[in-house]
Amino acid sequence: MEAIDPRIPATILTGALGSGKTTLLNYILQENHGLKVAVIVNEFGEVSIDHHLVVGTDEEVVELANGCICCTVRDDLQRAVTSVLARLDRPQYILVETTGLADPRPVAQTFLIDELSEQVRLDAIVTVVDASRFDENLELSGTTADQILAGDILLLNKTDLVSNEKVAQIETEIADMNPVARVLRTTNSQVDLRLLLDVGMFQLERMLEGDSADLIALEECPDCSAGVPHSHAHSHLHDDDISSVSFISERPFDYEKFGELMSDLPQGIFRGKGILWIDGYEEKLIFHLVGDRSQAVADGVWGDRKENRLVFIGKHLDRDSLLQRLQTCLV
Numbered sequence: 444m445e446a447i448d449p450r451i452p453a454t455i456l457t458g459a460l461g462s463g464k465t466t467l468l469n470y471i472l473q474e475n476h477g478l479k480v481a482v483i484v485n486e487f488g489e490v491s492i493d494h495h496l497v498v499g500t501d502e503e504v505v506e507l508a509n510g511c512i513c514c515t516v517r518d519d520l521q522r523a524v525t526s527v528l529a530r531l532d533r534p535q536y537i538l539v540e541t542t543g544l545a546d547p548r549p550v551a552q553t554f555l556i557d558e559l560s561e562q563v564r565l566d567a568i569v570t571v572v573d574a575s576r577f578d579e580n581l582e583l584s585g586t587t588a589d590q591i592l593a594g595d596i597l598l599l600n601k602t603d604l605v606s607n608e609k610v611a612q613i614e615t616e617i618a619d620m621n622p623v624a625r626v627l628r629t630t631n632s633q634v635d636l637r638l639l640l641d642v643g644m645f646q647l648e649r650m651l652e653g654d655s656a657d658l659i660a661l662e663e664c665p666d667c668s669a670g671v672p673h674s675h676a677h678s679h680l681h682d683d684d685i686s687s688v689s690f691i692s693e694r695p696f697d698y699e700k701f702g703e704l705m706s707d708l709p710q711g712i713f714r715g716k717g718i719l720w721i722d723g724y725e726e727k728l729i730f731h732l733v734g735d736r737s738q739a740v741a742d743g744v745w746g747d748r749k750e751n752r753l754v755f756i757g758k759h760l761d762r763d764s765l766l767q768r769l770q771t772c773l774v
């Protein structure tokens with residue numbers, strides 16, 4: 444008879460920007476699985492947004508400092524997991540959502556160090572693949588392919604936005620790239636959780652087989668090693684031309700002006716998200732822009748503090764010009 448592993452399972456959620464990771468996280472948190480789940484999020488951009496987009500109480504969500512995943516995530520993540528494990532109300536499951544620009548392998552490696560692996564068992568790396576932006580995401584960043592290669596489970600999400608033929612074509616492509624992964628088709632990241640959680644699919648050998656040289660390189664941030672002050676809001680090993688622009692204001696946006704700006708954004712922007720305060724609206728709005736699709740969904744009435752809190756991510760962004768244009772949309 445196989446002994447029961449007493450360690451807490453952990454799942455890493457990865458996938459391109461806007462593919463549906465937070466949607467998956469919220470789906471898992473709202474499903475009736477009876478598990479006490481601790482959530483650790485790490486995002487790209489200088490102001491925190493994801494923290495506000497994840498359902499549940501604040502105590503359940505630990506936010507890592509914005510990170511260049513290569514050099515900060517290991518320490519931060521180790522500390523976050525350790526603090527989660529030290530809670531009186533110990534979780535029964537740990538979910539880690541990485542930034543859309545992160546290679547999940549260094550994150551996975553963190554769970555393999557002795558201090559953590561004695562208490563936590565990495566269950567699987569789940570990669571969310573955006574069917575509606577499959578080609579664009581692969582082209583945009585080499586990390587998208589790394590995420591697909593590293594996934595034990597590939598959720599082929601947003602299947603509602605493309606034809607069945609396109610879904611089948613992508614399915615074949617990702618199965619070619621990563622023949623051992625389980626592929627599941629989803630809309631709004633909704634999946635039978637029995638196929639996703641506590642599945643024991645993480646394979647250490649497979650990760651080591653890959654580019655172990657890469658993994659070592661990823662740990663070495665030249666600026667960190669040299670003690671040079673630098674911002675980790677920008678990844679310096681990959682995607683150097685991708686950056687984020689954050690905007691916070693305690694004044695509301697004019698509906699018309701903000702709408703006009705969103706329909707005429709600079710070319711390079713492919714992701715935007717945040718909390719919107721529109722003049723005259725009682726409720727706060729959750730805003731998402733992925734590629735050329737955007738939506739703002741009502742999310743209940745404001746608490747004590749009203750504010751606009753947005754982040755835009757793109758290639759070759761003209762930060763000052765975008766900030767100026769956002770400023771002119773304020774009432």
Ligand SMILES: Nc1nc2c(ncn2[C@@H]2O[C@H](COP(=O)(O)OP(=O)(O)OP(=O)(O)O)[C@@H](O)[C@H]2O)c(=O)[nH]1
Nearest residue numbers: 460461462463464465466543600601630631632731
């Ligand atoms: N039509 C459609 N929209 C989806 C689906 N899944 C997620 N979305 C929408 O896509 C947008 C981005 O989803 P998120 O879950 O925030 O994506 P993410 O991967 O967490 O994004 P980052 O944190 O920026 O990497 C939101 O507006 C979601 O409602 C889907 O299957 N179909």
